[in-house]
Every structure is written in C-alpha cells, then in structure tokens.
Amino acid sequence: MNQASNASGPSGISTLWIALRAGIVFILICGIVYPLATTGIAQAIMPHQANGSLVKDAEGHVVGSALIGQNFADPKYFQGRVSSISYQAEASGSNNYGPSNPELLNRTQASIDAWKAANPDVPVDRVPISLLTNSASGLDPHISPESAQVQIPRISKLTGISPEQLGQLVDAHTAGRDLGVFGEPRVNVLELNLALRALLAK
Amino acid sequence: MGILQLVLVLAVLVLLVKPLGTYVYHVFSNEPNRMDRVFGPVERGIYRLIGLKRRDGMTWKRYALSFLLTNIVLVALSYLILRLQSLLPLNPNKIGGMEQTLTFNTVISFITNTNLQHYSGETGLSYFSQMAVIIMMMFTSAATGFSVAIAFVRGLTSRGRTIGNFFEDFVKAHTRIFLPFATVITLILVALNVPLTLDPTLTVTTLEGAAQHIAIGPVAALESIKHLGTNGGGFFGVNSAHPFENPNPLTNVIEMLSMWALPASLPYVYGKFANNKKQGWVVFGAMMTLFLAFLTLTYTSELRGNPALNALGMDASQGSMEGKEVRFGIAQSALFTTVTTAATTGSVNNMHDTLTPLGGLAPLAEMMLNCVFGGKGVGLVNMLMYAILAVFLAGLMVGRTPEFLGRKIEPREMKLIAVAILAHPFIILVPTAIALMTDAGRAGVTNPGFHGISQALYEMTSSAANNGSGFEGLADNTPFWNISTGIVMLLGRYISMIAMLAVAGSLVRKSWVPETVGTFRTDNVLFWGILIGTVLIIGALTFLPAIVLGPVAEHLTLR
Numbered sequence: 001m002n003q004a005s006n007a008s009g010p011s012g013i014s015t016l017w018i019a020l021r022a023g024i025v026f027i028l029i030c031g032i033v034y035p036l037a038t039t040g041i042a043q044a045i046m047p048h049q050a051n052g053s054l055v056k057d058a059e060g061h062v063v064g065s066a067l068i069g070q071n072f073a074d075p076k077y078f079q080g081r082v083s084s085i086s087y088q089a090e091a092s093g094s095n096n097y098g099p100s101n102p103e104l105l106n107r108t109q110a111s112i113d114a115w116k117a118a119n120p121d122v123p124v125d126r127v128p129i130s131l132l133t134n135s136a137s138g139l140d141p142h143i144s145p146e147s148a149q150v151q152i153p154r155i156s157k158l159t160g161i162s163p164e165q166l167g168q169l170v171d172a173h174t175a176g177r178d179l180g181v182f183g184e185p186r187v188n189v190l191e192l193n194l195a196l197r198a199l200l201a202k
Numbered sequence: 203m204g205i206l207q208l209v210l211v212l213a214v215l216v217l218l219v220k221p222l223g224t225y226v227y228h229v230f231s232n233e234p235n236r237m238d239r240v241f242g243p244v245e246r247g248i249y250r251l252i253g254l255k256r257r258d259g260m261t262w263k264r265y266a267l268s269f270l271l272t273n274i275v276l277v278a279l280s281y282l283i284l285r286l287q288s289l290l291p292l293n294p295n296k297i298g299g300m301e302q303t304l305t306f307n308t309v310i311s312f313i314t315n316t317n318l319q320h321y322s323g324e325t326g327l328s329y330f331s332q333m334a335v336i337i338m339m340m341f342t343s344a345a346t347g348f349s350v351a352i353a354f355v356r357g358l359t360s361r362g363r364t365i366g367n368f369f370e371d372f373v374k375a376h377t378r379i380f381l382p383f384a385t386v387i388t389l390i391l392v393a394l395n396v397p398l399t400l401d402p403t404l405t406v407t408t409l410e411g412a413a414q415h416i417a418i419g420p421v422a423a424l425e426s427i428k429h430l431g432t433n434g435g436g437f438f439g440v441n442s443a444h445p446f447e448n449p450n451p452l453t454n455v456i457e458m459l460s461m462w463a464l465p466a467s468l469p470y471v472y473g474k475f476a477n478n479k480k481q482g483w484v485v486f487g488a489m490m491t492l493f494l495a496f497l498t499l500t501y502t503s504e505l506r507g508n509p510a511l512n513a514l515g516m517d518a519s520q521g522s523m524e525g526k527e528v529r530f531g532i533a534q535s536a537l538f539t540t541v542t543t544a545a546t547t548g549s550v551n552n553m554h555d556t557l558t559p560l561g562g563l564a565p566l567a568e569m570m571l572n573c574v575f576g577g578k579g580v581g582l583v584n585m586l587m588y589a590i591l592a593v594f595l596a597g598l599m600v601g602r603t604p605e606f607l608g609r610k611i612e613p614r615e616m617k618l619i620a621v622a623i624l625a626h627p628f629i630i631l632v633p634t635a636i637a638l639m640t641d642a643g644r645a646g647v648t649n650p651g652f653h654g655i656s657q658a659l660y661e662m663t664s665s666a667a668n669n670g671s672g673f674e675g676l677a678d679n680t681p682f683w684n685i686s687t688g689i690v691m692l693l694g695r696y697i698s699m700i701a702m703l704a705v706a707g708s709l710v711r712k713s714w715v716p717e718t719v720g721t722f723r724t725d726n727v728l729f730w731g732i733l734i735g736t737v738l739i740i741g742a743l744t745f746l747p748a749i750v751l752g753p754v755a756e757h758l759t760l761r
Contacts, residue, residue, distance in 0.1 A: 015264070016271050018369060021252040023275035026376070029248075031338030034381060035423040038388045042398040042422065052397045052404060052418050052446065062406050067395060067445040068416055070408045077409070081528070090403060090415040091324055092440040094525060096555040096675030098653035099508045100760050104524065108514055129507070129516045130523035136443035136552045142528040144520070182207055183451025184531035193409055 057194060064190050069141040072193060075118055076158045076200075078143070078151050080189045081131060082111055085138040094134045108132055121153040142186035145174045159200060169195055204505070204533035208497065211455055211537060218463045219486065223470030229378045230352045230371060230471075241377050248373050259364025262707025265353055266700050268368035269346050273313050276342055280309045280335040284327075293328035294402035300326065307684035312339035314695035315347055315577055317428075317435030317548050317670035318661075318687055320679040324417035324438050329400060336435060337424050341384075344431030345375035347580055350699050351468065354583050357706020358607055359475040365706050379464075380430060387426035387460055394456075395449045398422040421446050429460035432577040434548030434670045442538070442551040443527055454534050454551060461547040465575040468582040476607055480725035485585055488733045492574045493544055496564040501536040503561035509761050525556025536561070543568040546577035548670030555649070555657065555673035559757035562673070563749065566660055569667035570745045571737055572626060577668060583702050585733075587619050589724065590705075592736040596722055605721060608714045615705050622701040626666060627744035629693045633686055634662045634748065642682035648675045652759065656752035661687060666694040 042050040053066045064070055069080045071087040080087070084095045097104035111132040112124055131147040148170045156163045173192040177183050228235045249257070260268065284300045287293060300308065304320055311318045312335065321327065327336065349371035357365045392398050397418050404416040421437045425447055428434060438444040448454055469489065473482020505521040512518040521532040530538070535552040542549050543565035554562055568574050573584035590606050594616055597604030604611040637643030637658045647654040657673040664671055665687040672678070678687070723729065 012267065015268055018253050019268065019271035019275050022272055022369065022372070023279055025248060025251050026342050027276070027279060027334055027338050030341035030376070030381070030427075031334035034341075034384070035333040035337055035420050038385060038423045039398050039400060039420055041389065042392040046392050049392050049395045050398045050422075051401065052399070052416065053395050053449075054404075054406070057409075063409050064406050064414060065404075065416055067449045068414075069445075070410070070414060071412070072410060074410060087414065090417050091322060092417075092438050092444050093322075093674070094440075094553060094556075096525070096553055096648070096673070098555055098649040098656070098673075098675065098756075099510065099522075099524075099558050100651055100653050100756050101649050105510060105514070108511060108524075112514060112516070124515050125517055127516050128523075129511070129518045129520050130526075130528055132516055133511075133524040134556075136525050136527050136550075136556075137438075137440045137445060139445055140527050140529075141445055144528055146517075147528075177203070178451040178455075181203070181210060182455055183529050183534055186528050190409065197409065 055190060055194065058198060063194065066188060066191060067141055069139050070190055072189070076155060077193045077196065078148055078155065078189055080143060081140050082107070082134045083138040083140075084134055087139060089139055092137050092139055094136065094138050107134075119151070119154045122150045126150055141188055141190060143189055145170065145185055145187055148174075148187045148192065155196075161199060165199075169199070204501070204531070207533045208501070208537055211458060214459060215462055215466055218459070219467045219470050222463055223467035223474065223482075226379065226464070226467060226471045227474040229374055230366070231475075232366070232370075237378060241374075245373055245377050248377070252369065254369050257367045257370045260367055262353075262357070262365060262703045265365055265368045266703050269350060269372070270696070272342075272368075272372065273346060276339065277309050277313050280312070280339060281305055283335050284308060284331055287328045287331045290328065290330045292330035292333070292400065294400070295328070297326065297328045303681045303684040304679060307688045309335070310688045310691050311670065312336060312433070312435065313343050314668050314691045315343040315431070315433060315546075315580075316665060316668040316691045316695070317433045318665055318672065318691065319435050319439075319670070320684055322439035323436060324403075329419055332424060332437065333420060337427060340424070340427045340431045340433040340435070341376060341380050344380060344427075344433065345372050347577060348375045348379070350703060351580065351583050352471075354586070354702050354706045355472050355475045357703075357710045358586065359472075359477070360710065363710065365703070365710055380427065383430050384427040387430065387456065388422045390456065391422045391425055391453055394453045396422040396425055396453060397446055418446065425457070426460065428549060429457045429547060430464065432461050432465065432545045432547040434542065436549060440550075440553075442549045443553065445527075448551055450529055451534055454530055454538060457549070458538055458541045461545045461549070462541050462575065465545050465577065465581055469585075472582060472586070478725055481607070484725055484730050484733070485582070485589065487730050488737070489573070489575050489581070489585060491730075491734055492571070492737065493540065496544070496568055496574070497537065497540040500540050500557070500561045500564040501532065503558045504532045504536050506558070508558050522556075522558050522561070525553035527552065539565050540568070542671060543669055544574040544576070546572070546580065546667055546669045548664065550671050553674055554660070554671055555675040559656075559753040559760060562656065562660075563753040565671065566656070566663060566753065567741070567745070567749070569663045569669050570627075570630070571741045572667045573737060580668065580698070584698070587622060587702065588737050588740070589733055590615065590619055591623065591740075592729070592732045593722060593724060595736060596732055600722075602720070602722070605715055606724065608717065609709050609712045610715060614708055618701045618705050618708075622698040623740065625693065625697045629690050630659075630662050630666045631744075631748060633690055634659050637662065637682075637686065640682070642680065643686075646677045646680060646683050648677055652752055652756040656756065659748055659752050662690055665690040668694050
C-alpha cells in the first residue's frame with residue numbers, strides 16, 4: 001500500500017470510467033457467468049434435486065414435489081396444515097395475521113369446528129396447534145407425527161384399514177430430526193398419502 | 203432438544219470466527235500470501251478489464267467517490283433491465299416490465315444491501331432479472347459494504363498510511379470471498395434438495411387429480427449469496443420459509459451460518475489489523491452478549507405462545523406455530539429470526555408479522571441498535587462508532603482527552619459520529635410518524651390496533667437498518683411505501699458510510715499517542731461493560747417510546 005497523495009491521484013472522470021467498466025464486468029461475472037455455471041454443474045451431477053425433487057407414483061406419473069405441500073380435500077386422506085393460498089404453488093404466502101388480530105381467532109375457530117365435525121372421536125385438546133394454524137409459506141409439506149396420529153381414527157373409519165396398520169404407515173413415513181438434533185420430527189403428507197393410496201388400491 | 207440445537211449452532215459459529223477472520227485479514231492486508239498464486243492471475247485480468255492501472259492508496263474522499271460511482275452505475279443498469287425485462291431473454295414465464303416506483307424501490311433495496319421486497323419473485327421477475335440484477339447486486343452490494351468496513355478499520359489502525367484502494371478491495375472481496383464461497387454453498391444446497399434450473403413453472407397433477415402449478419427457477423444460486431452477502435431477498439415471496447429455498451433443518455443451519463459467520467469474524471479481523479486481538483474479542487463479546495439476550499427473548503416468547511390462540515383449546519405444547527413451518531419448529535425459527543435481524547440479512551424462515559409481540563420485539567430492537575454483528579461490515583463499523591462514543595463518555599467522566607487505539611478523539615470526529623448515530627433514529631421515527639398520519643401510509647397497514655403501529659415501525663426500521671425483513675402483512679407495493687422506504691434505505695446506507703469514511707480519513711492523518719499507565723484501556727472486561735451500556739442507553743433513549751406504543755402495548759393487551 002502506497003502513501004495516499006492528492007496531487008497525482010486520478011481525475012474524477014477516470015474514476016467514473018473505471019466504475020462504469022467495473023459495473024459491466026461484474027454484471028457479467030456475478031449476474032450471468034456465476035448463475036449459469038452453477039446451474040450447469042448442478043444439472044449435470046444432481047438433476048433430481050436441481051429439478052425440484054419430483055415424486056412419481058407407481059405408474060411413473062409425476063404427482064408433485066416432495067418439498068411442496070398439496071391440498072387434500074378428501075377426508076380419506078391425511079390432511080396438511082391450514083393454507084390461506086390452498087397450496088397453489090405458483091405463489092406463496094399467508095394472510096400474516098398479527099397475534100392480536102381477531103381474524104386469526106375467527107379462522108382458527110372455524111378450523112376447530114371443522115375438526116370436531118370430521119373427527120368426533122378425537123377431542124380438540126389432543127390436536128397439535130400446528131395442524132390448525134397457517135404455515136409460513138402456505139406450502140408446508142409436513143405435519144408433526146402427532147398431527148398424523150390424531151387423524152388415524154377418522155381415516156380408519158372411512159377406509160376400513162385398521163388403526164394399527166395406519167399407525168405403522170405413519171411411523172414408516174416419520175422422518176427424525178436432521179443429524180438427530182436439528183429441526184423437528186415430521187411426516188411428509190404427500191408421500192404418506194401416496195402410500196395410503198397404494199394400500200387402498202390393493 | 204430445542205436449547206441443544208441453539209447451543210450447537212452457536213458453538214460452530216464461535217469455532218469459525220478465528221479461521222475465517224484470519225483468512226479475511228490476509229485478503230485485505232495487501233501483504234503477499236499463498237492465496238495470491240491462485241487468485242492473482244484472475245484479479246490481474248479483472249483489473250485490466252476495468253482499466254485499473256494503478257492501485258494507489260486513496261484519500262477518504264476518493265474512496266467514497268469511487269464506491270458511490272460504482273453503485274450509481276449498477277443502479278442505472280439494473281433500473282433499465284427491470285423496466286425492460288419483458289424484452290430480454292430468459293423469461294419463460296412471460297413476466298412484464300416492472301412498474302416505475304416499484305423498480306425505484308427494488309434497485310435501491312438491492313444496492314443498499316437491504317433487500318426489502320415489495321414485489322413477489324415468482325410473479326414479478328424474469329429469470330434474467332433474478333440473475334443479472336438480483337444475484338448480481340447481492341454480490342456487489344455486499345462487496346461494497348465489506349470494502350468500506352475494511353477501509354474504516356485501516357483508518358483506525360494503520361499508522362500514518364492510507365485507507366486503501368476501493369477498486370482493489372472491491373475486486374478482491376469478489377474473487378477471494380464471495381464468488382468461491384457462494385459456488386461451494388450453492389452446490390451443497392442443491393445436494394440438500396434446493397432446486398437450480400432454468401425450466402419454467404412446473405405443472406403437475408396432484409394425488410386428488412387437481413392441477414398444481416409449482417414456481418421454480420435458479421433458486422440455489424441466489425440462496426447462497428443471499429445469505430453470504432447478508433442480503434436477504436428471497437427468490438420466492440415467502441423467502442426462506444419456502445420449502446424450495448430452505449427444504450430442511452440442515453439447509454436452515456447452513457443458511458444461518460452463511461449469513462452469520464462473516465459478520466461475526468469481522469471483529470477478529472479488526473483485532474488483527476489493530477495488532478491486538480483482545481480488542482477484537484471485546485467487540486465480539488459485546489455483540490454476542492446482546493445477541494444472546496435477544497435470542498432468549500424470542501425463543502421463550504414463541505415457546506410460550508399466543509395466549510389468545512392457546513385459549514381455544516388445542517394442544518399448544520408446540521408453541522406459537524402460526525406463520526412457522528413444521529420442519530423448523532420453534533428453536534430453528536427463533537434462531538433464524540434473531541440471526542437474520544442481527545446480521546441485517548432480512549431473509550425470514552417464518553413470518554415475523556405473526557410472531558408473538560415480545561418475540562417480534564427482539565428482531566425490531568436488533569435492527570434499531572443495528573450493531574449486533576450487523577451486515578457486511580456495517581455492524582462492525584457501527585459498533586466501533588459506539589466504542590468511540592463510549593471512550594468519549596468515559597473520558598468526559600474522568601476529565602481526560604479521550605483516545606482510541608492511540609489517537610486523540612477530537613470535536614471533528616465526535617461531530618461526524620453524532621451525525622451518524624442520530625441519523626438512524628431520525629430516519630426511522632420521522633417516516634413512521636408520517637406513515638401513520640397520512641392516509642397513503644395507513645392504507646398499507648393490515649392489522650388493527652397496536653400491531654398496526656408495529657407493522658409501520660418495523661418496515662421503516664428494517665429499511666433504515668438495511669435489513670429488509672418485514673412484517674409482511676403490510677400492503678407495501680404502493681407509491682407511498684415504495685418511495686418512502688426507498689429514500690429511507692438510501693439515507694440509512696450512505697449517511698453512515700460516508701460519515702465513517704470521513705472519520706477514518708481524519709484519524710489516519712493524526713499522529714500516534716504512545717500508550718501510558720493513564721491510557722484508558724479498550725481491551726478489557728470493563729470496556730466490554732461500558733460498550734454494552736452505551737449501546738443500550740442510546741437505544742433506549744431514542745426508541746423506547748415507539749416500542750411501548752407498538753409491541754409492548756400489544757403484549758399487555760393480548761389475552
């Protein structure tokens with residue numbers, strides 16, 4: 001590093017010239033070369049992940065992405081969390097009700113009433129709060145293992161599959177914490193329902 | 203298990219500080235080192251391309267002019283790209299040009315490292331804009347901030363030499379830090395399921411036979427630099443809460459460490475430059491103490507949950523799960539919230555608007571203080587500003603001329619620091635008041651009562667602190683909010699940067715005062731305490747009334 005000198009420094013015009021060229025060069029490097037190069041590498045060596053972790057059914061049809069939740073209206077299926085955008089994944093988001101917003105209480109009360117109507121055997125104080133509240137993305141693909149278990153009596157009654165068998169299905173699709181520590185145990189609703197559908201088809 | 207997760211991430215961070223800090227020091231110390239052989243040829247190529255023939259040290263004015271001109275060029279080109287994106291390539295989803303005030307807001311938001319987003323990525327930007335504007339500015343704004351912070355540290359620590367050459371610092375920040383780190387982290391994220399493709403939105407037939415359209419794109423390439431550069435702008439509207447941006451707790455941990463490790467290692471870099479590592483650790487310790495206090499507040503409030511919601515009778519043992527994702531739960535969400543507002547990144551993995559009042563107070567307060575780790579360089583600069591103020595206050599109390607790192611602190615420096623410290627609350631509180639008093643401002647507020655005040659206050663604080671997270675319920679894509687937050691972001695970024703460069707330029711010329719027994723030491727536990735005290739007193743004096751009107755009032759009335 002040299003001494004700073006006012007006298008022999010470059011002029012303002014030449015600084016502008018360098019800034020202009022730097023702007024163009026860095027748009028090319030950071031905005032074009034870097035994203036295209038990493039995309040190329042990722043597509044070459046990890047195409048499944050790079051293309052959105054798509055899930056196929058037994059016949060090989062793509063039925064969704066393992067990372068993106070779906071709407072399950074049919075009560076025979078396990079249901080996911082509340083989504084103010086009905087799992088329409090061309091966008092994402094929620095209504096962002098603040099904790100003191102009366103709309104939050106109204107919406108949750110409606111979910112509770114719907115729960116009571118569809119699941120007369122399971123009292124609402126056994127239902128985890130996450131199942132009846134809106135996720136952040138509106139696309140949460142997971143529910144907690146308890147949220148799956150409380151749905152078993154309803155699904156058993158509607159499908160005739162025994163609660164034990166459904167319990168095993170939930171256990172088989174329960175993922176633990178990452179590395180045994182990070183995050184929370186969870187069940188992927190799409191994959192669980194895919195297995196349930198296969199069981200129903202038998 | 204919750205607390206263990208937090209402790210583990212903190213432990214990894216602390217272990218990263220020394221190796222990363224040492225690396226960053228060698229990048230900017232401008233002394234020959236081993237890495238020159240790898241990066242030297244690339245850098246010489248770039249110097250030639252941009253026409254940089256000599257890399258002399260600059261005066262602070264030249265340094266400021268250089269970074270401002272570079273930023274202006276990038277803003278102008280980006281403005282054109284966004285307005286004309288419908289005519290440009292890589293637009294498979296046929297997205298139209300962006301509206302004027304929204305474009306104004308967006309380019310300022312990204313060049314100032316704020317990444318406040320009034321658009322939604324999946325519907326508002328073509329892939330070309332995501333790459334050539336958003337990803338590009340995530341690199342360049344981070345490199346700008348980093349360079350200015352290093353120049354400031356040089357000004358404080360180098361005896362009678364210069365604060366460096368902006369263009370050299372700017373290029374090296376890219377070649378030796380951001381580009382290689384971003385490439386590696388991008389590929390790790392893809393391995394952990396973050397997509398990276400140029401394919402248009404997917405259409406699938408769901409299990410129930412309905413059509414589902416799934417927005418996708420070059421997500422991973424943006425995700426890595428978004429965090430490394432403490433930028434925070436998401437590819438999708440819901441940012442890192444979107445399962446494509448942040449599909450599992452492991453990616454969550456990687457994203458948190460990416461945004462946190464560089465700012466956390468900067469105090470160590472400062473200690474190396476000052477030739478007194480204890481100086482660096484005192485600053486780090488003060489930041490970490492404040493951080494832990496805020497983390498505790500958010501974690502416990504979210505775990506306790508929302509009393510109004512819990513009263514409805516569900517099993518509420520999970521905590522406040524409204525606006526959070528199941529895979530993260532309370533621990534990973536609370537930590538992410540505290541890190542992203544400390545490091546002024548502004549990405550979110552849960553909706554801050556839905557946090558409990560006290561859980562939302564912590565991120566708000568971190569942005570108001572703006573010196574708990576802080577974004578690319580800015581946090582360290584702000585904390586050192588408070589350090590000089592602390593020395594000044596302590597000096598007044600014992601009646602001595604204050605000195606910092608062997609240099610006398612005199613009226614010129616104190617005036618500049620006062621400007622920088624007072625500007626921050628001014629550009630938060632005045633615009634918030636205007637927003638709440640005008641119809642155009644109030645039109646954006648979507649929650650009734652005290653929470654509505656918090657929404658407006660949070661938006662302005664986030665803009666001023668160049669954070670970019672939001673209480674996202676705010677309907678902020680209106681001319682009023684686009685223009686007002688655009689101006690706040692500009693002032694928030696450049697006033698303090700220029701003032702601090704001026705301080706550095708003034709200190710670097712001063713003769714060095716030898717240390718004596720009577721010198722007030724700034725590398726011990728006493729100074730750690732005085733520093734935290736100064737930060738909290740200034741913060742409380744300026745922001746307490748606003749906080750009482752928003753989150754505190756909401757907390758007290760929520761039942």
